[in-house]
Amino acid sequence: MPPDSKIAIIGFGAFGQLVARHxxxxxxxxxxxxxxxxxxxxxxxAEVAAQCEVVILAMPLSRMREVLLRIAGHLRPGTLVIxxxxxxxxxxxxxxxxxxxxxxxxxxxxxxxxxxAADGLSGHxxxxxxxxxxxxxMAVAMMRKLGLRVMITTPEQHDRDMAVVQGLTHLIARSxxxxxxxxxxLATASFQQLLLAAxxxxxxxxxxLRTILNDNPYAxxxxxxxxxxxxxxxxxx
Amino acid sequence: MPPDSKIAIIGFGAFGQLVARHxxxxxxxxxxxxxxxxxxxxxxxAEVAAQCEVVILAMPLSRMREVLLRIAGHLRPGTLVIxxxxxxxxxxxxxxxxxxxxxxxxxxxxxxxxxxAADGLSGHxxxxxxxxxxxxxMAVAMMRKLGLRVMITTPEQHDRDMAVVQGLTHLIARSxxxxxxxxxxLATASFQQLLLAAxxxxxxxxxxLRTILNDNPYAxxxxxxxxxxxxxxxxxx
Numbered sequence: 001m002p003p004d005s006k007i008a009i010i011g012f013g014a015f016g017q018l019v020a021r022h023x024x025x026x027x028x029x030x031x032x033x034x035x036x037x038x039x040x041x042x043x044x045x046a047e048v049a050a051q052c053e054v055v056i057l058a059m060p061l062s063r064m065r066e067v068l069l070r071i072a073g074h075l076r077p078g079t080l081v082i083x084x085x086x087x088x089x090x091x092x093x094x095x096x097x098x099x100x101x102x103x104x105x106x107x108x109x110x111x112x113x114x115x116x117a118a119d120g121l122s123g124h125x126x127x128x129x130x131x132x133x134x135x136x137x138m139a140v141a142m143m144r145k146l147g148l149r150v151m152i153t154t155p156e157q158h159d160r161d162m163a164v165v166q167g168l169t170h171l172i173a174r175s176x177x178x179x180x181x182x183x184x185x186l187a188t189a190s191f192q193q194l195l196l197a198a199x200x201x202x203x204x205x206x207x208x209l210r211t212i213l214n215d216n217p218y219a220x221x222x223x224x225x226x227x228x229x230x231x232x233x234x235x236x237x
Numbered sequence: 238m239p240p241d242s243k244i245a246i247i248g249f250g251a252f253g254q255l256v257a258r259h260x261x262x263x264x265x266x267x268x269x270x271x272x273x274x275x276x277x278x279x280x281x282x283a284e285v286a287a288q289c290e291v292v293i294l295a296m297p298l299s300r301m302r303e304v305l306l307r308i309a310g311h312l313r314p315g316t317l318v319i320x321x322x323x324x325x326x327x328x329x330x331x332x333x334x335x336x337x338x339x340x341x342x343x344x345x346x347x348x349x350x351x352x353x354a355a356d357g358l359s360g361h362x363x364x365x366x367x368x369x370x371x372x373x374x375m376a377v378a379m380m381r382k383l384g385l386r387v388m389i390t391t392p393e394q395h396d397r398d399m400a401v402v403q404g405l406t407h408l409i410a411r412s413x414x415x416x417x418x419x420x421x422x423l424a425t426a427s428f429q430q431l432l433l434a435a436x437x438x439x440x441x442x443x444x445x446l447r448t449i450l451n452d453n454p455y456a457x458x459x460x461x462x463x464x465x466x467x468x469x470x471x472x473x474x
Contacts (some may be wrong), residue, residue, distance in 0.1 A: 115260035116426040127423050151422055161420035165428040172431065174470035175463055183398035185388055186364050189353040191402040194409065200427035223471045226412055227248060229468065233411035234450065234460045
């Protein structure tokens, strides 16, 4: 992005805050969130979106439609709009449907969170689905400068892969949580690794969990295949 | 163990070989295995057991009864017999039932394997269930010198914990294997950890898998609870 681009972050939850921390030395940032400004939020959001060259949508998927409807008529031609949801088909569809032709679009998914990126962004990956326009290439260059690995893909391929990657990790982590306290004295190295993997996502919000398990159109099929495989695996004859 | 103790290793699979590698600088070692000596194995095994102060049983659980019957009448008073199975209730019961009162008994489970201990034993754990006699304390002292963490427990507590620790790790690893190739381009840190955990046990032998999943009396209950939890976890409403 040109050095004077203003960046709007709409939605200031755990991920919006992470984005702000990493971008604040590189560009002026405006933040909108119900927690930060409540009374005149719709108007403020529209104004902010109108003033910024880049708009990052970091609200939960369930709020995206209303935000898109609110900002659609205010975005200037050439504005780059980027969402950061954990699924990609549905947000991409919403942005293409609700935002005007004159804005440029990317649907992205940073494959890290506040916990895994606690020591910095370097080496972490972001899934990147360009939907419209070429202005996103400046954002790609900037992310690469920050050490991120930008993985170009499509919303469909993303959701297919994430149905396995996030769908199964969260399913397994959630199932282990439900079993209660885990043994710790007699632990094997592989079991310790397993608990480490589960622990990395057990703090994720219920909202994120719903997105990963319910809003990914391929998640149910993968989950069913895993449950069948697990039932069969249990039967070793 | 006194420095001149001779150690018999009966069963020279992956684990027997690991034991031999780590003990050969500390004591004279005799090995018996169908692969090494076939024709006169029963006689050789009995002779070796009769000559050694320590006998390590490193054969699969399914072969333990026949080996115990073969050596029982030849063991000298005070011999220390140690098994290294991945379950403990059943081997402990077999040893107590089939070996004479004058031998000392420990049922143990090294919580590591050739892969996890490739860089050495230091820091790894061994579950240790003393069943009869006090001579095992010399073995404990020696293992601590090798850097092992000796976790004293009972066969019952061991099997309860391992139904979770090994039962679930293997169940999850086996289920993931059955799903085919995993995505690698779009991987989160937690998913990479999960695959790492699974990869550590996916090379284990079918014999070991059967022991862990079938010969642990608590494994089925834990597996059923995990499968129920996973079915429920899939339903996030």
